[in-house]
Amino acid sequence: MSRWEPDARGRLERAALELYLERGFERTSVAEIAERAGLTERTFFRHYTDKREVLFAGSSALQELLVDTVARAPGPATPMEAVAAALQAAAAVLQERREHARRRHAVITANAELQERELIKLAALAAGLADALRQRGVDDASASLAAEAGIAVFKVAFRRWTEQAGEKDLSEFIGESFAGLKAVTAGT
Amino acid sequence: MSRWEPDARGRLERAALELYLERGFERTSVAEIAERAGLTERTFFRHYTDKREVLFAGSSALQELLVDTVARAPGPATPMEAVAAALQAAAAVLQERREHARRRHAVITANAELQERELIKLAALAAGLADALRQRGVDDASASLAAEAGIAVFKVAFRRWTEQAGEKDLSEFIGESFAGLKAVTAGT
DNA sequence: TACCCGATGACAGTCACTGACATCAGCTGC
DNA sequence: GCAGCTGATGTCAGTGACTGTCATCGGGTA
Numbered sequence: 001m002s003r004w005e006p007d008a009r010g011r012l013e014r015a016a017l018e019l020y021l022e023r024g025f026e027r028t029s030v031a032e033i034a035e036r037a038g039l040t041e042r043t044f045f046r047h048y049t050d051k052r053e054v055l056f057a058g059s060s061a062l063q064e065l066l067v068d069t070v071a072r073a074p075g076p077a078t079p080m081e082a083v084a085a086a087l088q089a090a091a092a093v094l095q096e097r098r099e100h101a102r103r104r105h106a107v108i109t110a111n112a113e114l115q116e117r118e119l120i121k122l123a124a125l126a127a128g129l130a131d132a133l134r135q136r137g138v139d140d141a142s143a144s145l146a147a148e149a150g151i152a153v154f155k156v157a158f159r160r161w162t163e164q165a166g167e168k169d170l171s172e173f174i175g176e177s178f179a180g181l182k183a184v185t186a187g188t
Numbered sequence: 189m190s191r192w193e194p195d196a197r198g199r200l201e202r203a204a205l206e207l208y209l210e211r212g213f214e215r216t217s218v219a220e221i222a223e224r225a226g227l228t229e230r231t232f233f234r235h236y237t238d239k240r241e242v243l244f245a246g247s248s249a250l251q252e253l254l255v256d257t258v259a260r261a262p263g264p265a266t267p268m269e270a271v272a273a274a275l276q277a278a279a280a281v282l283q284e285r286r287e288h289a290r291r292r293h294a295v296i297t298a299n300a301e302l303q304e305r306e307l308i309k310l311a312a313l314a315a316g317l318a319d320a321l322r323q324r325g326v327d328d329a330s331a332s333l334a335a336e337a338g339i340a341v342f343k344v345a346f347r348r349w350t351e352q353a354g355e356k357d358l359s360e361f362i363g364e365s366f367a368g369l370k371a372v373t374a375g376t
Numbered sequence: 377t378a379c380c381c382g383a384t385g386a387c388a389g390t391c392a393c394t395g396a397c398a399t400c401a402g403c404t405g406c
Numbered sequence: 407g408c409a410g411c412t413g414a415t416g417t418c419a420g421t422g423a424c425t426g427t428c429a430t431c432g433g434g435t436a
Contacts, residue, residue, distance in 0.1 A: 003400070003401045003402075003415085004401090004414065004415070008414080008415090029390090029391065029392085030391080030392065030393085031391085039415080040415075040416060040417080041392090042394090042415080042416070042417080042418095043414080043415060043416075045392085045393060045394080046414080046415080049393090050393075051392065051393090078375035078376065079372055079375070080372055080373060080375055080376040081375070081376060084376065112308065115308060115311070116304035116305065116307065116308045117304060119304065119307035119308055119311055120300065120303060120304045120307055123303075141344065141348070141365070141368050142368055142371070142372050144344045144347075145341070145344055145365060145368045145369050145372050146372045148340035148341075148343060148344060149337055149340050149369060149372065149373060151340070152333065152336035152337050152339070152340050153333070153336075155336060156329065156332045156333055156336060159332075160329070176329070177333060178376060180329050180333045181333050181373055182374070182376055184266075184267055184268055184330050184333050184334045185337060185369055185370050185373040186370070186373075187266035187267070187268055187269070188266065188268040188269060188272065188366060188370055190432075190433080191383080191384085191432045191433075192384070192432090196383080196384090217421095217422065217423085218422080218424085227385090228384075228385055228386080229423090229424090230384080230386080230424095230425090231383080231384060233423085233424060233425080234383080234384080237424090238423075238424075239423070239424090
């Protein structure tokens, strides 16, 4: 048997989410998270750069999924089609873990600092999408615009998904939002 | 004559921008800003909620300008036309103070925490735009999408404006970006 | 003249985050 | 099977952002 309990990161992430739900982000100290995970505060900061980051561990995997999906989109796909495919792929992942996604999102919407972190993660996703589009030969400005517009669609769709009373899939909200964006930009 | 030097906020804002430019955001302490402004650290925090906020004092004025411009757009204007008018109004203000805008932006792009704050301010602008559109009778989803898309256009245009070698006006970049968005969303 | 108010200062405290050094189970080379 | 290295963790002493509380006092007000 090994010297320490396994999966320190997993324990920290679960402890953090639990505590943020129980008492709120601000009223939870890093020492408390570490204690619940059976570790020390110092070790927390070896795994996560700050108190917020522990909620965003999965975002790099999402980023890879988006970028890969754009890269693998069929050759003739337009930039927005490639972005749409990427967002649908991401939606499928989130739909699978919808309870976790909603709990996490509830914590984030309750705290401005966490919203800031979420926004910069979304900006990073946009930058990754834009890069992937450029790799496909899309010109610089169009790549940025398609990526930013795609993230805008995602933000709106995700919010509607979490606020709905029913159980409609995230992918449907994304489809509707893309259609809505098309309609609204047509009238300029 | 009054008991204290006037314009404490202005002195703090100028001192902060200077120091952030001279030594970087992270390597500047609030005590140093306050000292250069002839005040104490405690007083700094009476004027600004945190060390970042001192760079964003003007954002509420920008928000009011955007919201007012949408509210006053001609009745038959489409949502995107109203948003475009608002962004052009904001662009004119930034163009006027372009040296200040660029210095400030240089500080922000050099630091992730400041970028986070900028993003949440932009998100607030989007929320304000969306509200103003709803007041005009635009349906909920379209209002959010037009607002978010408008902010996406603004982000791209602003970045191109600051990165350009020449002296082209921000309003031109915004016009081009709106056209680019229209082109890119048409191909879905 | 007495009083209040609002902007500031003084000071102590909490907590996020960092740097430096210590510990020690398990693997590696011999 | 032993010496030594490694990597994840612990310990401890900071620094600096931010907060609560009380004191100060020039200027306006009754």
